[in-house]
Amino acid sequence: MNMRQPLQSTSPSLEGCLADLSRIPFLEPEWLSLGYLNGSCHNLMQRTHVLPVTSGRAAIYLALRALNVGPGSTVLVPSYHCPTMIAPIVALGARPQFYPITPSGCVDQNYLDALPPDGVRAIIAAHFFGLPRPMQALRAWCTQRGVALVEDCAHTLYGTSDGKPVGAWGDFAIGSLTKFLPVTEGGVLVSNQEPVEEIALQPRQTKDQVRILADLLELLTCRKSAGLLSAPLRGLFLLKKKLRSPKQSTVASTESDIDRPREAWDGFKIDVDFATTRPAHATEWLARHIDLDKVATLRRNNARQLLDALSHTQGAHALVDQLPEHAVPYVLPFWVDNPEPVYRQLKAMRFPVYRWDRLWPDVPHLPNDQGLLWSRHVFQLVCHQSQTEQDIQRMADAFRQACQQN
Ligand SMILES: Cc1ncc(COP(=O)(O)O)c(C=O)c1O
Structure with a gap:
């Protein structure tokens, strides 16, 4: 179970201590x-x-x-x-x-x-x-x-x-x-018009089916309560990672990695073969058998906690004061007044944050447009169902500190 721990204050030094925060949710078997x-x-x-x-x-x-x-x-x-x-x-x-x-x-x-x-x-x-x-x-x-x-x-x-x-x-x-x-x-x-279920997609290769299934098992062992099995399995997955050839991953594809050159970033490309191939059975099965209501409730709770914790942050403000009814955020957007040093500091801490500062080449300056400003000033703070109250509190403390120091 994803134990939600009591709210605690973090230590004054936050440098590097966010490295263990996961950007993607874990797989909790009881949600299936x-x-x-x-x-x-x-x-x-x-x-x-x-x-x-x-x-x-x-x-x-x-x-x-x-x-x-x-x-x-x-x-x-x-x-x-x-x-x-x-x-x-x-x-x-x-x-x-x-x-x-x-x-x-x-x-x-x-x-x-x-x-x-x-x-x-x-x-x-x-x-x-x-x-x-x-x-x-x-x-x-x-x-x-x-x-x-x-x-x-x-x-x-x-x-x-x-x-x-x-x-x-x-x-x-x-x-x-x-x-x-x-x-x-x-x-x-x-x-919302024609049936799309009939669109023919290429079948998925068996080795990919196995690989994706292994990925899901790996997400199962990442959770904090994974128990005794997790240590040997983690070792196995580490080995799998070493053996795996580098291939496009869609996970965290919004991440703008400030240290990587534009050409090396896969967001500017699409693999058409992959786009016209069926997802693995394990992916389809999971999407149909996971408790989507539970995911929504936990995400909303975490988003509210993060919004509350950062409601009076010097140098930054959330783009919304409160969550709209029924909204389940993917990330929480914050406007940061002095974005460059804050972003660098957060990235150095391995804070789970994205920014769309790598736009398509030659986006024009358009009248009254917020887009180019948002690409620098809007920080997308990761907020998902596997974060504990303590995780959120640590994030809030680190974000507040980075904004205040810059
Ligand atoms: C608004 C928006 N649309 C589409 C996509 C593409 O989604 P995916 O990463 O699953 O290919 C992204 C990816 O980050 C996105 O942010």
């Missing part, structure tokens, strides 16, 4: 059921037409391909983005066109209204951070203009937007399972 679980709270897996895929970017690729996006097509995308949202467009030979976002992270509707009537095939609009954004006005614009809406729910497996479940507004919606569940690959493609 042999029967099929759909969850009672609104989530993407409940939509009628759902196709399990290998990643969120694979789902974007398949959605755009189903919309006949190709050479000569234009797809509208937010100026604030993870490059994994843009790579599928470029892989299809189409052109991304950036639109500005408002201070609340919404599509700038005035900009869209001023666009010439023709020439755009689709728009990707994201519910950033797991905080659902309004979609009704955008849906109306898309319908009026004949533009397909791809609702990017990579951060938003759960929640409602303008009175409907997330994922219900787009012609297609996409999700990323690695951001919410203890899996090392996985996404979903949702369609």
